[in-house]
Amino acid sequence: MEKDIIKKIADIVGRDHCTTSLEDLHCYSYDGTGKTFLPEVVAFPDCTAQVAALMRLASAHVFPVVARGAGSGMTGGSLPVQGGLVLACSRLNHILEIDKDNQIGIVEPGVITGEFQQEVKKLGLFYPPDPASLKFCTMGGNAAECAGGPSAVKYGVTKDFIIGLEVVLASGEILTTGTRTEKGVVGYDLTRLFIGSEGTLGIITKIITRLIPLPEYKATFLISSRSLSQATTLVAEILNHNIRPCTLEYMDRTALDLVAKLLPEPPAPDIEAMLLLEIDGSKGAVREQTERLLSLLSTTPQCTIRQATTETERQELWLARRSISPATFQLSPHKISEDVVVPRTRIPDLVHFTENLARELGLTIITFGHAGDGNIHVNIMLDRDQEEQRRKGEIARERLFRQVIELAGTLSGEHGIGITKSSFLPLELDDTTLKVMKQLKNLFDPQGILNPGKIFPQDVSASAAVNK
Amino acid sequence: MEKDIIKKIADIVGRDHCTTSLEDLHCYSYDGTGKTFLPEVVAFPDCTAQVAALMRLASAHVFPVVARGAGSGMTGGSLPVQGGLVLACSRLNHILEIDKDNQIGIVEPGVITGEFQQEVKKLGLFYPPDPASLKFCTMGGNAAECAGGPSAVKYGVTKDFIIGLEVVLASGEILTTGTRTEKGVVGYDLTRLFIGSEGTLGIITKIITRLIPLPEYKATFLISSRSLSQATTLVAEILNHNIRPCTLEYMDRTALDLVAKLLPEPPAPDIEAMLLLEIDGSKGAVREQTERLLSLLSTTPQCTIRQATTETERQELWLARRSISPATFQLSPHKISEDVVVPRTRIPDLVHFTENLARELGLTIITFGHAGDGNIHVNIMLDRDQEEQRRKGEIARERLFRQVIELAGTLSGEHGIGITKSSFLPLELDDTTLKVMKQLKNLFDPQGILNPGKIFPQDVSASAAVNK
Numbered sequence: 009m010e011k012d013i014i015k016k017i018a019d020i021v022g023r024d025h026c027t028t029s030l031e032d033l034h035c036y037s038y039d040g041t042g043k044t045f046l047p048e049v050v051a052f053p054d055c056t057a058q059v060a061a062l063m064r065l066a067s068a069h070v071f072p073v074v075a076r077g078a079g080s081g082m083t084g085g086s087l088p089v090q091g092g093l094v095l096a097c098s099r100l101n102h103i104l105e106i107d108k109d110n111q112i113g114i115v116e117p118g119v120i121t122g123e124f125q126q127e128v129k130k131l132g133l134f135y136p137p138d139p140a141s142l143k144f145c146t147m148g149g150n151a152a153e154c155a156g157g158p159s160a161v162k163y164g165v166t167k168d169f170i171i172g173l174e175v176v177l178a179s180g181e182i183l184t185t186g187t188r189t190e191k192g193v194v195g196y197d198l199t200r201l202f203i204g205s206e207g208t209l210g211i212i213t214k215i216i217t218r219l220i221p222l223p224e225y226k227a228t229f230l231i232s233s234r235s236l237s238q239a240t241t242l243v244a245e246i247l248n249h250n251i252r253p254c255t256l257e258y259m260d261r262t263a264l265d266l267v268a269k270l271l272p273e274p275p276a277p278d279i280e281a282m283l284l285l286e287i288d289g290s291k292g293a294v295r296e297q298t299e300r301l302l303s304l305l306s307t308t309p310q311c312t313i314r315q316a317t318t319e320t321e322r323q324e325l326w327l328a329r330r331s332i333s334p335a336t337f338q339l340s341p342h343k344i345s346e347d348v349v350v351p352r353t354r355i356p357d358l359v360h361f362t363e364n365l366a367r368e369l370g371l372t373i374i375t376f377g378h379a380g381d382g383n384i385h386v387n388i389m390l391d392r393d394q395e396e397q398r399r400k401g402e403i404a405r406e407r408l409f410r411q412v413i414e415l416a417g418t419l420s421g422e423h424g425i426g427i428t429k430s431s432f433l434p435l436e437l438d439d440t441t442l443k444v445m446k447q448l449k450n451l452f453d454p455q456g457i458l459n460p461g462k463i464f465p466q467d468v469s470a471s472a473a474v475n476k
Numbered sequence: 477m478e479k480d481i482i483k484k485i486a487d488i489v490g491r492d493h494c495t496t497s498l499e500d501l502h503c504y505s506y507d508g509t510g511k512t513f514l515p516e517v518v519a520f521p522d523c524t525a526q527v528a529a530l531m532r533l534a535s536a537h538v539f540p541v542v543a544r545g546a547g548s549g550m551t552g553g554s555l556p557v558q559g560g561l562v563l564a565c566s567r568l569n570h571i572l573e574i575d576k577d578n579q580i581g582i583v584e585p586g587v588i589t590g591e592f593q594q595e596v597k598k599l600g601l602f603y604p605p606d607p608a609s610l611k612f613c614t615m616g617g618n619a620a621e622c623a624g625g626p627s628a629v630k631y632g633v634t635k636d637f638i639i640g641l642e643v644v645l646a647s648g649e650i651l652t653t654g655t656r657t658e659k660g661v662v663g664y665d666l667t668r669l670f671i672g673s674e675g676t677l678g679i680i681t682k683i684i685t686r687l688i689p690l691p692e693y694k695a696t697f698l699i700s701s702r703s704l705s706q707a708t709t710l711v712a713e714i715l716n717h718n719i720r721p722c723t724l725e726y727m728d729r730t731a732l733d734l735v736a737k738l739l740p741e742p743p744a745p746d747i748e749a750m751l752l753l754e755i756d757g758s759k760g761a762v763r764e765q766t767e768r769l770l771s772l773l774s775t776t777p778q779c780t781i782r783q784a785t786t787e788t789e790r791q792e793l794w795l796a797r798r799s800i801s802p803a804t805f806q807l808s809p810h811k812i813s814e815d816v817v818v819p820r821t822r823i824p825d826l827v828h829f830t831e832n833l834a835r836e837l838g839l840t841i842i843t844f845g846h847a848g849d850g851n852i853h854v855n856i857m858l859d860r861d862q863e864e865q866r867r868k869g870e871i872a873r874e875r876l877f878r879q880v881i882e883l884a885g886t887l888s889g890e891h892g893i894g895i896t897k898s899s900f901l902p903l904e905l906d907d908t909t910l911k912v913m914k915q916l917k918n919l920f921d922p923q924g925i926l927n928p929g930k931i932f933p934q935d936v937s938a939s940a941a942v943n944k
Contacts, residue, residue: 107819108716109712109716109820109821110712110819110820110821110850111715111716112819132718153661154661154665156659160658160659164658165659167665168636177908177912181908182908183908183909183912184906184908184909185909187817187885187886188819188884189817189818189819189849189850189851189884189885189886189889190628190632190849190850191624191628191633191817191846191849191850191851191886191889191890192817192886192888192889193621193622193672193888193889193890193891193892193893194886194887194888194893194897194901194904194905195893195901195905195909195910195913195931196669196672196673196677196913196916197622197635197668197669197671197672197673198909198912198913199668200665200667200668200669201664201665201668201669203665204661204664204665205664205665209664221718221720224718244577244578247579247689248576248577248579250600250689250692250758252689289761290718290760290761290764290765291764292758292760292761292763292764293757293758293760293761293764295760296758296759296760296761297758349655349657349659349660350657351575351578351580351656351657352577352578353577353578378659381657381658381659382578382657382658382659383657383659416656416657417655417657418655418657418659418660418662419662420660420661420662421657421659421660421661422659422661423661424661425661425662425663433662433663436662437662437663438652440645440649440650440651440652441651441652441653441663441666442663444645444651444666445663445664445666447919448664448916448919451915451916451919463663
């Protein structure tokens with residue numbers, strides 16, 4: 009990018025809110041994938057008008073613009089793989105409105121999701137989406153990737169709570185979508201087109217969310233099973249017994265061993281898997297659902313259930329669950345982490361498949377995650393510096409994806425496609441669907457300046473990566 | 477349309493499944509608006525391949541194709557305003573699958589919504605969307621218009637239950653959107669783009685819905701208020717007391733008088749409005765919510781609450797509520813019926829506005845409907861044969877729409893735009909939004925053959941109407 013363009017960017021956001029220093033660029037070059045791509049400049053706009061001016065400039069001079077929240081994405085959505093401008097949303101971080109009586113919130117994209125949750129909670133309201141990175145990820149990033157989390161089994165994911173957006177288009181024009189009422193059918197649903205579009209169709213500058221009343225009670229259970237296939241079968245069974253948990257997480261034995269010390273008591277040697285289950289709602293509803301759950305499990309052999317009796321114990325269970333992902337690195341220096349989804353009844357098939365795959369390839373594969381909605385995090389452990397393991401890891405990944413499609417599932421439940429999964433897109437989407445998506449991309453971004461190199465299969469030059 | 481094209485249509489669907497007789501054409505010329513436009517031919521395809529062949533033909537010979545479910549739409553979505561082919565979905569009427577364990581249903585567009593509800597109910601499952609035309613409207617029409625209904629206040633509308641579609645594009649290509657899992661973020665969300673698009677972007681040939689467990693208990697209440705402003709204020713109050721009704725309907729005095737004979741007991745003379753409220757869920761949850769509701773109302777002066785104690789009484793209350801719309805014709809031969817939405821707390825302002833408007837213009841305006849989500853059905857009564865009333869009706873409608881936008885609302889909550897509201901679209905959507913929507917229309921339907929004349933403001937020649 010030429011110096012006069014950098015100067016124009018500085019003119020738009022102010023010299024103090026734009027940087028080209030190498031140290032700074034490095035801070036905006038990575039995300040949760042561990043991959044690194046240096047941008048050429050980072051700008052920190054603080055209003056929609058500045059974002060619009062940046063996009064007009066990018067359109068006029070044709071340089072890439074990559075929006076960035078907290079950089080916590082798992083598939084490379086915020087990586088500037090073709091350089092250009094990183095548009096950091098850290099100053100677009102205001103909660104603009106919480107309309108308690110109409111149960112609506114309006115935020116800028118840089119608002120931290122967990123902080124928004126805390127603010128609405130003070131008013132007795134609830135914004136359920138709870139990705140693992142809750143404490144630092146942003147509402148804009150969540151919208152762009154359609155983030156999920158454990159609560160999705162009952163409440164749905166980010167897209168189920170966003171009812172309107174303000175988006176700056178590639179041209180710099182400002183688009184308003186949706187309404188501030190839950191109902192609304194005036195023209196096409198543009199809101200959803202942008203949610204999960206990973207910054208490739210426009211820059212989200214404002215988000216309208218619906219909110220729900222805060223559940224008053226919560227009960228937390230840990231179900232230990234001596235049979236892996238029983239534990240995985242139990243997931244659909246629980247949901248089909250008219251129990252609607254707000255958490256239904258699954259952990260295999262390898263995952264449990266990694267966090268055994270964090271659990272209130274370590275799992276007995278013969279335990280093959282555990283389910284972490286929570287029920288929320290009014291006092292009576294939680295009591296009823298609890299009774300139903302205990303009754304179901306009383307007739308289920310080979311498993312035991314314990315309820316967290318104190319908030320401390322509940323926190324311990326969650327700490328253990330949340331620690332699995334980082335703890336996997338005790339086993340290998342690298343991993344391929346996938347968030348595939350299968351219909352709930354196919355979870356046993358999927359887990360069985362990964363076990364065989366691990367055995368066959370001599371790899372460690374850990375499965376855990378949001379079993380309630382069929383969204384299993386499959387972690388293929390490996391050492392990338394060993395050519396053989398890298399190769400086997402890629403084989404495992406491709407075979408996993410093919411199996412998921414075979415099981416009527418989908419390649420990603422909440423992480424998106426980004427760069428890490430784009431080459432597998434044709435496994436799931438047929439030619440017509442891919443063509444239509446590309447036509448939409450071309451309509452909204454004819455010059456290809458919005459987060460280029462993402463979602464669609466293409467030759468992202470590996471050499472552009474500073475490291476991986 | 478030339479004879480050889482009609483012949484080709486007959487070749488695709490079979491001679492017995494295609495008609496050009498005037499008597500038949502009349503049967504496919506009208507909808508809930510009372511307006512009539514004759515198609516040139518009606519075809520009844522029975523599979524996706526036939527729909528695709530029809531669209532290839534339409535693309536090659538450039539004639540309009542208008543998909544039609546039951547013709548129960550309220551804004552003209554299924555009217556062939558420019559003639560051409562009506563693609564009737566009555567033979568695409570199969571429930572293809574109900575996957576009980578994964579709580580998913582797959583249907584063809586011609587399946588009647590109420591029948592689908594009954595079928596899933598047999599398996600202990602629930603498909604909540606419940607438009608008034610439930611007993612005869614179709615899943616395809618519901619998807620195309622994004623139908624709502626009383627249950628939307630708790631469960632959401634059609635779009636909240638559809639997770640995937642099969643769509644035949646203008647070109648005849650077959651597009652698959654979404655997944656059969658609730659989570660899924662692979663590429664752009666094309667499903668929502670088609671829902672509510674009123675047949676202008678493609679022909680829906682398959683619908684994947686999510687399903688939820690059937691609520692076990694239900695309690696029904698009728699709240700009578702001696703103060704109109706109190707009744708309308710109560711709506712937001714109830715919801716902000718952590719009560720989540722599955723029905724929260726409002727009826728003004730004029731509406732009540734129309735159906736007084738159908739109510740278990742006629743409303744006292746000083747009653748100004750009533751709310752019909754239902755709570756569903758597990759036994760304990762219904763009990764708790766009932767207690768909360770009664771406690772709230774015990775401190776609310778000027779209103780009384782009665783609970784339906786028998787199923788018969790419950791049915792009577794619903795019959796009365798459902799009879800309002802047809803009963804309005806006791807007052808005048810015609811009406812302008814709008815389904816505007818405002819934030820719940822603005823309902824008192826909206827109702828106050830319509831009262832003043834009615835007084836000022838000397839018209840009868842009835843307000844009733846889905847107050848819980850701010851979706852009020854405003855019925856402006858008139859005799860179209862009287863020039864003066866017709867003129868005043870149009871004035872009332874435009875002023876109503878302007879006021880709704882002023883109150884941060886939207887022109888349509890569940891009926892769509894069709895032809896009746898298209899000229900008002902620029903009131904709600906700014907130039908950029910309209911431009912983007914038109915670009916999308918042009919991308920999916922460059923020749924303008926899919927349901928032409930709908931949604932977007934244009935000169936729909938009134939003379940094309942056989943009658944109105």
